[in-house]
Amino acid sequence: MSRKNLLNLIQVDADMPVKTTASDNKLVGQVASTMREEKARQARADDIERRLAEGQAVIDLDTALIEPSFVRDRMPGDINGLLASIREQGQQVPILVRPHPEKSGRYQVAFGHRRLRAIQELGLQVKAVIRTLTDEELVIAQGQENNEREDLSYIEKSRFAQRLKERFPREVITSAMSVDKAELSRMLSIIDSLPSGLIDAIGPASGIGRRSWQELADLVQKDANHDPVALAQSEEMQAMSSQDRFKALILALKPRRIVRGLPEVLSTSSGQRLGHVKQSKTKLEITVDRKEAAEFAAFLLNDVVALFEERRANNVQKKEA
DNA sequence: GCAGATTTGGTCGACCGATT
């Protein structure tokens, strides 16, 4: 985009004679107001051009002029921390934008989407660096920022890779994301084998890596008895953190198997973890996690003897009958 | 059939939380 086209200005001759009816007065007022606005915009545009020419990298931009990157990377998340930080200390790090390739006078974010969102909410002007970038350079900048921050979860990175795949060859994606071709292949395969709605329902699941997502993908493909999307969307699971929801889902989909001597996770049908069961030839050990099920632990402790006696009494009655 | 691209299976060291 030519910076000459930064703003499309309406040329109005201020000396043009005008009639002075009431409605026309209103119109004149509107035109004058528009002219003032346009002059102000022209002044801002000139200022931007001047500062760019002077090599001043960081400028203040109206957030309304900025659009997100054409490739989304992050799932919607909490920006309260960022909001508080910007409110207290101002915007410390500028965002990177490029002139919008199709819309004159507008910009597109290469990185800094969360900062932009926070600043929009605060109603402030955003500090930005403007660079002319090709599509490839934009996604590489976006990918490099994500890697530096290291706070995109595995599944967010995988989805970012999948979105890049729609437009770019693999070498661009591996370069943008700093992953090797094997890793990229696995990321794409995992995204392809999981229903999109399931990933949305689980959320970013930070701390959950490739092996765990691969395990989930395998379970989802093998399991015809459960609806994993409905499970993940259940009220009980939605009350959990994204990471816990992921773990609960794995537990719910895993086939139950009682193997002697090996601990078995004790969980509810929806996947809530209660504790462990351990069996051997001579004994059965049930461990209840008090953090997860304090009331159930207290119930067991109080009533297990009564349960045993009740059971024994029932068996005696059956034998006598 | 061949070469290059992609997928898959496996290993490695680093890291983290739980346990001793």
Next chain:
DNA sequence: AATCGGTCGACCAAATCTGC
């Protein structure tokens, strides 16, 4: 503090796929 087990990302190599 030391140890252990589980999980992570990164990497390598072999198998498989794809286009010519």
